[in-house]
Amino acid sequence: MASVSEMYDVTWEEMRDKLRKWREDNHRNSEQIVDVGEELINEHASKLGDDIWIIYEQVMIAALDCSRDDLAWTCLQELKKQFPGSQRVKRLAGMRLEALEKYEDASKQYDSILQDDPTNTAARKRKISILKAQGKSAEAIRELNEYLEHYGKAAFCLEELMMTNPHNHLYCEQYAEVKYTQGGLENLELSRKYFAQALKLNNGNMRALFGLYMSASHIAASPKVNATVKKANVKYAAWATNQINRAYQLAGRGTKENKCSVKAVEEMLESMQITMS
Amino acid sequence: MGEVELSCLAYVKMYLHGCLFPRCSVNGLLLSSSPAGGTVCVTDCVPLLHSHLPLAPITQLALTQVDVWCAQTQQRIVGYYQANACVSDNSPTPCALKIADKIAEQCNNAVLLMIDGGKMSPDYRVPPIVMYERKDTRWTLKDKHTIMLRQWEETREIASQLLDSGDHSLLVDFDSHLDDITRDWTNQKLNAKIAELSSPANGNV
Numbered sequence: 470m471a472s473v474s475e476m477y478d479v480t481w482e483e484m485r486d487k488l489r490k491w492r493e494d495n496h497r498n499s500e501q502i503v504d505v506g507e508e509l510i511n512e513h514a515s516k517l518g519d520d521i522w523i524i525y526e527q528v529m530i531a532a533l534d535c536s537r538d539d540l541a542w543t544c545l546q547e548l549k550k551q552f553p554g555s556q557r558v559k560r561l562a563g564m565r566l567e568a569l570e571k572y573e574d575a576s577k578q579y580d581s582i583l584q585d586d587p588t589n590t591a592a593r594k595r596k597i598s599i600l601k602a603q604g605k606s607a608e609a610i611r612e613l614n615e616y617l618e619h620y621g622k623a624a625f626c627l628e629e630l631m632m633t634n635p636h637n638h639l640y641c642e643q644y645a646e647v648k649y650t651q652g653g654l655e656n657l658e659l660s661r662k663y664f665a666q667a668l669k670l671n672n673g674n675m676r677a678l679f680g681l682y683m684s685a686s687h688i689a690a691s692p693k694v695n696a697t698v699k700k701a702n703v704k705y706a707a708w709a710t711n712q713i714n715r716a717y718q719l720a721g722r723g724t725k726e727n728k729c730s731v732k733a734v735e736e737m738l739e740s741m742q743i744t745m746s
Numbered sequence: 747m748g749e750v751e752l753s754c755l756a757y758v759k760m761y762l763h764g765c766l767f768p769r770c771s772v773n774g775l776l777l778s779s780s781p782a783g784g785t786v787c788v789t790d791c792v793p794l795l796h797s798h799l800p801l802a803p804i805t806q807l808a809l810t811q812v813d814v815w816c817a818q819t820q821q822r823i824v825g826y827y828q829a830n831a832c833v834s835d836n837s838p839t840p841c842a843l844k845i846a847d848k849i850a851e852q853c854n855n856a857v858l859l860m861i862d863g864g865k866m867s868p869d870y871r872v873p874p875i876v877m878y879e880r881k882d883t884r885w886t887l888k889d890k891h892t893i894m895l896r897q898w899e900e901t902r903e904i905a906s907q908l909l910d911s912g913d914h915s916l917l918v919d920f921d922s923h924l925d926d927i928t929r930d931w932t933n934q935k936l937n938a939k940i941a942e943l944s945s946p947a948n949g950n951v
Contacts, residue, residue: 604834650802
């Protein structure tokens with residue numbers, strides 16, 4: 470079978486950079502990661518320098534997803550050799566046991582991490598995942614509640630995340646979605662602000678753009694707001710409509726295939742405009 | 747109650763949606779191009795989300811857009827499907843019930859379909875689905891004998907083939923569309939592929 474570098478005509482540096490991009494964007498495209506990562510490790514390990522360790526980790530997790538235990542095992546051994554006694558590697562070992570459905574062993578692995586470091590949230594979360602995977606929902610919920618007591622509710626968690634990651638538009642946008650879902654005028658206004666903030670951080674975030682449009686429209690349509698607030702929100706919604714239209718016009722050019730979705734958006738925006746005025 | 751017919755196209759896309767995101771809960775809408783009344787013929791589906799299913803804004807957005815598209819293409823939303831991330835539990839979640847309720851407001855013999863993740867391997871002999879219908883105000887399990895999947899063997903074969911060839915990655919759900927709006931959530935490309943693979947005897951329901 471042709472190698473990845475042959476098939477796609479890429480250099481090892483490009484492959485390494487692709488892996489980095491997928492790491493940063495948190496892509497779980499495991500099959501691709503395995504293809505690219507395995508080749509990098511087998512053919513170019515010596516050139517990767519210290520990057521190789523994080524690549525081992527990334528490839529290992531992807532290998533578990535693709536039932537490639539041989540590859541996962543190899544990566545794990547390399548990491549164990551390099552970082553003996555590391556909590557992070559222990560967690561990876563636990564994940565492998567989970568993938569093999571050896572839940573009791575995996576749980577013991579995480580318990581050993583928590584013994585040394587009771588605040589290790591990653592291990593705690595994995596224990597909860599195990600309970601979920603075993604269908605033990607009641608116990609999972611109990612553990613989750615204990616864990617969340619340190620953090621309050623979902624919105625609070627996201628607030629923490631936003632504080633420590635102020636440039637992350639995804640957390641901002643998710644927080645806005647949670648607020649929107651909670652409902653009520655105050656939460657809607659908050660959601661609109663956070664959608665707007667997410668857009669400031671990344672003006673390509675379509676979810677944030679649609680979210681801004683929907684929250685502003687709902688506020689403008691609410692009988693509880695005064696004329697000033699209504700006017701302001703009509704403006705926000707109109708601005709969002711404009712941006713959405715432009716984005717879809719741009720997307721619609723050249724490709725025949727998304728004409729249907731483009732048309733659907735146009736009509737939707739038109740019809741919602743009528744209900745707002 | 748009534749009979750429900752599930753087309754090859756609808757089944758294959760739902761199945762592939764679940765396969766594309768094995769770690770996530772996924773959901774989508776079931777559509778019909780047949781007129782209301784009598785057997786509910788599910789002729790197509792639109793895969794919606796693979797993340798944060800219980801969050802409202804994107805779901806609302808998707809429902810609205812699919813509504814508009816249906817009006818443009820003479821289809822109706824007749825149901826909802828979901829596959830839970832945890833394969834050992836295929837009971838409808840509160841979010842599934844909520845969305846199904848909303849759909850039932852507009853379509854009185856709407857169906858709620860849960861995909862049984864534990865039974866999805868290609869060599870399984872029966873369709874891995876569980877259907878619910880609305881009786882009074884509650885969603886109750888439908889009698890298996892009122893659910894029809896014509897040419898099940900062929901349908902299963904087509905789904906397998908698409909998985910093997912990697913073509914399942916052609917599937918675009920609403921979530922993926924929002925990540926890249928040049929991607930088409932009506933899945934015209936994949937529909938064509940599926941039509942190609944259906945034998946002439948199958949017909950395209």
